[in-house]
Amino acid sequence: MAASLTPEDLDETQRAAIEELLFRMADDEYVQGERLIEWQIYAPTLESDLALANIAQDEFGHARLWYDLLEELGHTEAELIWERPADEFKHTTLVELPFEEGDWADVIVRCYLFDSAERLRLESLVDTSYAPLADRVGKALSEERYHLENAQSWLDRLTDGDSLEHVQDALERLFPHALSLFGEPEYEAEIVENGFRTDAIDDLRVEWLETVIPYLESLGLNVPDPDDAERPTPRGRDGTHTEHWDELAADFRKTYNELEAPEPARIGRERA
Amino acid sequence: MDLETVKERAGPRQFAPKDDMPEKYRKAATRMIQFHANSEVMGGYLEKPFIRQAPSIDRKLAFSAKVQDEIGHAQLLYRAAESLGIKTREEMLDELANGEGKFLNCFHYPMESWHEVPMIAFFVDGAAMHRQATLKNTSWTPYAHAMDKVCFEEGFHVKHGESILSELMNGSKATQEKTQEAFELWWPRIIQFFGPTNDKSVHNDFAQQVGLKTKSNDELRDTFLDTYVPKAEKYGLEIPEYPRIEYDEAEETYHVNEDDLDWDEFWTIAKNDSEGSHEQIGSRAHAQAAVEWVRESMDSWEQASNTGTPQAAD
């Protein structure tokens, strides 16, 4: 089915459904980017620093793709990023966790879990009925491919010797948080019925588990049982977050608040 | 090649790794390029917090791209320095971590607020670019090649910095005042970027004789002032009374009265001995040590994958 729906076509429920879909995507990417930049200057080598910085920029860029679509629906950058109450952010708790100093295994495992889910999510949007989204999915997907390859290259190498233990630790800590990636949205029925996403979230979850578990096990890692894992109480998707999120939000809003809410500058592109 | 021949042949892109260069040349070039590379890393270090703290998503992206470029420049420069055969990149990065590696005076000071950002991102980057453009004609070819790429990228940095300055100086009165305060704090440091006067500089003569440098500290400082003093004024920044800067009508250039600058502070910093030096070198060193296990893991992976592969015969 060709994407045909435009913002003007949406009734109230459809609009709420598409917004929920977009907020999750945008917030996931934004917060993932916000954590990844912590590795700039601090990555193990200059080359890996450059590569990770690029991935961080891609994630911010993807966040901007989806925030722009929310702007088309009447929101503003000021409201979306700079003034929205922290408990209205819908990202998975996986992306908000701080890094322990030097824990390169964390960043690699986190990127792998996130990027593999991100690829499935984007693929389920390739044939979306929402026209503005359809235009943008392919671009994001092409960049995600590199992210996933880079994460897997690192995983293959870091699980080869003594560093396996670091990777195992990171996996045990992060996997329960990653399970919230596929938590059911409030408007799931509308999202699927209207063809905004062509796969049900539960199917994506199953597909993701069937992809990541065998791969990680093939590297000699023990993956926690998804049905049995001790899940953290905050789930992210419903606006509940770990204690780290408020601190992170305050940090990235420091200048914005200091300058008393300046109009967020755009560079080389028009305001939506 | 003996030193006399080097001095005779000295010119743009004259010498390459295949040439048999005297040790004095190789050491001087290593010192200069290593200093440059270290400065890229430490400049990036200083700007890194502002990726997170930038007040718009486009500025955040630009800042991340800029800090990424600085690391990219460090990568190019350490390679150019390695090609002299004196030190490996690993040795140079270790020297930076343990406090032996030297870098630009401006990157020894803490930078705490967004109002200070354009002092580095516009004025210091503008100064750096002003110098780097002349280094495209350095005599060490790998250094010149690195400068081709660095100068290609750097135009974005300077314009990005100027765009931030422009936004601040068009902001509220309080914002403009804080930006002026930041300017007054940084201005003497920016002028000292070009180092001491020619007669006090230890390395300047030799570096010019063998073509590593093509312009003296004084020439670079004066021409920088010619461009950037009017720029600062255009945005409504007031040039501080000290250090005194005078326009020489006859030579049509600005001169700074160098006795007005704090050279004790400059030389303390040059020895990595200020509070900021300790803090900034130390925390970067800490971060570098924390990922040592990853580099070790990559080294053993490399060794394992090299055994069994037949090496190309010589």
Add this chain to the structure above:
Amino acid sequence: MIWEVFRQEKSGGYHKHCGNVHAPDRELALQFAAIQHGRRMKTHSLWVAPQREIGEIDADEMSFGGMTDKTYRWATSYTDIEPAAPEVAESEAEQADVEHSLEADS
């Protein structure tokens, strides 16, 4: 074995790939390359490298420079700012050339 050959036209320039030769080792590869690739074209230096040691990644596998909007990393995007100095203008002009060639390909 096959050796890839890179030629530098004049001192201080870049070595650019110009072809290859068959040779059993590096010494002969250099001697053969000097004739095959250096006898007519202006040459100051040649490099040889074993072909099997050369890796490749191309545009089918990788979208170099990314697919999403990256205008923030180009000097040309800061349209309200005039270049502060000649060296800034020169950098911007070089970037504009690259941007044009990227646009022409897309």
